[in-house]
Amino acid sequence: MFRNQYDTDVTTWSPTGRLFQVEYAMEAVKQGSAAIGLRSRSHVVLACVNKAQSELSSHQRKIFKVDDHIGVAIAGLTADGRVLSRYMRSESINHSFTYESPLPVGRLVVHLADKAQVCTQRSWKRPYGVGLLVGGLDESGAHLYYNCPSGNYFEYQAFAIGSRSQAAKTYLERRFESFGDSSREDLIKDAILAVRETLQGETLKSSLCTVSILGVDEPFHFLDQEAIQKVIDTFEKVPEEDEGEGEADEGEAEAAAAAPAEQGGGAGAGDQDVAPMEM
Amino acid sequence: MTFTIPIENGNGVKNAEADSQRTLYPYVTGTSVVAIKYKDGILMASDMGGSYGSTLRYKNIERMKAIGKHSLLGASGEISDFQEILRYLDELMLNDNMWDDGNSLGPKEVHNYLTRVMYNRRNKFNPLWNTLVLGGVKNGEKYLGMVSMIGVSFEDNHVATGFGNHLARPILRDEWREDLSFEEGVKLLEKCMRVLLYRDRSAINKLQIAKMTEEGVTVSEPYSLKTFWDFKAFTNPTVGAEGSW
Numbered sequence: 372m373f374r375n376q377y378d379t380d381v382t383t384w385s386p387t388g389r390l391f392q393v394e395y396a397m398e399a400v401k402q403g404s405a406a407i408g409l410r411s412r413s414h415v416v417l418a419c420v421n422k423a424q425s426e427l428s429s430h431q432r433k434i435f436k437v438d439d440h441i442g443v444a445i446a447g448l449t450a451d452g453r454v455l456s457r458y459m460r461s462e463s464i465n466h467s468f469t470y471e472s473p474l475p476v477g478r479l480v481v482h483l484a485d486k487a488q489v490c491t492q493r494s495w496k497r498p499y500g501v502g503l504l505v506g507g508l509d510e511s512g513a514h515l516y517y518n519c520p521s522g523n524y525f526e527y528q529a530f531a532i533g534s535r536s537q538a539a540k541t542y543l544e545r546r547f548e549s550f551g552d553s554s555r556e557d558l559i560k561d562a563i564l565a566v567r568e569t570l571q572g573e574t575l576k577s578s579l580c581t582v583s584i585l586g587v588d589e590p591f592h593f594l595d596q597e598a599i600q601k602v603i604d605t606f607e608k609v610p611e612e613d614e615g616e617g618e619a620d621e622g623e624a625e626a627a628a629a630a631p632a633e634q635g636g637g638a639g640a641g642d643q644d645v646a647p648m649e650m
Numbered sequence: 651m652t653f654t655i656p657i658e659n660g661n662g663v664k665n666a667e668a669d670s671q672r673t674l675y676p677y678v679t680g681t682s683v684v685a686i687k688y689k690d691g692i693l694m695a696s697d698m699g700g701s702y703g704s705t706l707r708y709k710n711i712e713r714m715k716a717i718g719k720h721s722l723l724g725a726s727g728e729i730s731d732f733q734e735i736l737r738y739l740d741e742l743m744l745n746d747n748m749w750d751d752g753n754s755l756g757p758k759e760v761h762n763y764l765t766r767v768m769y770n771r772r773n774k775f776n777p778l779w780n781t782l783v784l785g786g787v788k789n790g791e792k793y794l795g796m797v798s799m800i801g802v803s804f805e806d807n808h809v810a811t812g813f814g815n816h817l818a819r820p821i822l823r824d825e826w827r828e829d830l831s832f833e834e835g836v837k838l839l840e841k842c843m844r845v846l847l848y849r850d851r852s853a854i855n856k857l858q859i860a861k862m863t864e865e866g867v868t869v870s871e872p873y874s875l876k877t878f879w880d881f882k883a884f885t886n887p888t889v890g891a892e893g894s895w
Contacts, residue, residue: 470759510753
């Protein structure tokens with residue numbers, strides 16, 4: 372995308388009918404580190420890559436609990452994401468208070484989308500620079516939605532956003548048809564494998580990813596590091612250090628990413644040009 | 651049944667205009683509503699009377715209305731406030747239907763919404779002068795609850811308002827069972843309504859019974875109960891207390 376004379380204000384249309392500021396906001400989502408969501412009929416798993424600015428700092432939180440039955444993973448400007456998570460928590464708790472019943476996730480997502488749309492139609496505002504993967508339950512079961520800075524939202528069986536998400540999406544595209552009937556454990560494994568795809572060669576360790584799950588009989592919660600490592604161990608035969616990438620048991624070893632693993636420490640290739648506020 | 655609350659503005663003067671905006675006492679009132687859970691759902695009964703003080707003025711008031719597909723609301727107390735509540739619920743259900751997303755507000759949600767409304771009005775010293783009974787069935791689950799004009803709210807297997815609490819609930823405590831059939835439930839409710847007819851001066855002999863099941867909500871046509879007034883105690887009420895009336 373190149374600069375042009377129609378991209379200064381969010382309220383200026385281009386002659387071809389585009390709002391460039393909104394599209395630039397969507398670019399910000401692509402710069403953030405990856406977040407992945409997938410769902411079965413009864414469960415939703417949200418996973419993300421944890422990248423810290425430097426070895427000295429902690430990593431940014433990208434997955435938030437909105438309510439017992441709704442969680443959200445973000446990619447892009449995490450500050451915007453935090454604010455929207457707070458809004459979602461507020462909506463959810465207000466609904467619970469008035470109706471003593473959980474807010475259906477489909478309705479929350481529409482509120483969120485309408486809020487984002489407002490920022491695309493006011494000259495004194497800017498669009499939110501964060502994409503949200505919202506997973507939650509309603510009367511008809513488990514759902515996964517993606518909310519865009521443009522104010523659009525879509526429902527997905529599985530999706531990935533952020534940098535190098537295309538690799539995860541390719542993996543998910545191959546497997547998504549079986550997700551509907553997946554067991555809880557298989558769903559978690561698929562999520563972690565999808566996260567591995569975005570690391571592109573780096574060895575997968577439980578410290579690099581955060582995984583959360585919610586389901587029809589299971590309130591939203593994070594999986595602890597040991598549980599994640601156990602799942603990783605089932606398909607990474609050889610633990611990291613020197614060896615080439617461990618072969619996956621199940622035959623999903625791709626010929627593609629067969630590069631020898633570097634040490635996990637230090638940022639990966641494309642991260643030097645990421646602005647400090649984005650993760 | 652009057653109560654006045656002094657209202658003072660900065661000058662320490664009672665603001666009569668503001669007073670006229672608040673509910674101080676009811677005018678046209680409905681009497682008891684009685685409701686029970688039974689095997690297939692909920693049964694609710696109420697008469698069709700609207701009293702104007704001690705006058706039995708209106709005799710065709712429907713005090714039970716269906717709310718959406720799953721719930722039924724019965725009310726005693728001020729009829730105009732009941733109509734106002736129906737308008738609130740109409741708007742609520744309209745917005746719920748407009749979502750058109752497979753989710754719907756069930757009896758539990760409506761009950762809690764009403765509790766919030768009643769309690770908030772009570773806090774502003776401007777109550778909706780009703781006791782509400784909310785029942786319904788959704789996804790196989792039966793729900794029966796009550797909200798009073800001060801926002802007291804609870805669920806139970808059988809509920810009643812007003813005089814029903816004193817005359818009907820003792821009968822229900824003795825004779826209610828989890829697995830009542832429809833006929834048994836109606837008989838039990840009619841027994842309660844008959845006692846109320848004999849003993850509650852605001853009751854009239856024209857009642858409706860409403861049924862809520864998974865299939866939906868139906869309100870019966872009005873009908874009357876058979877009564878017997880030749881009990882010796884009725885014909886000669888002062889036989890045990892000469893001189894009284």
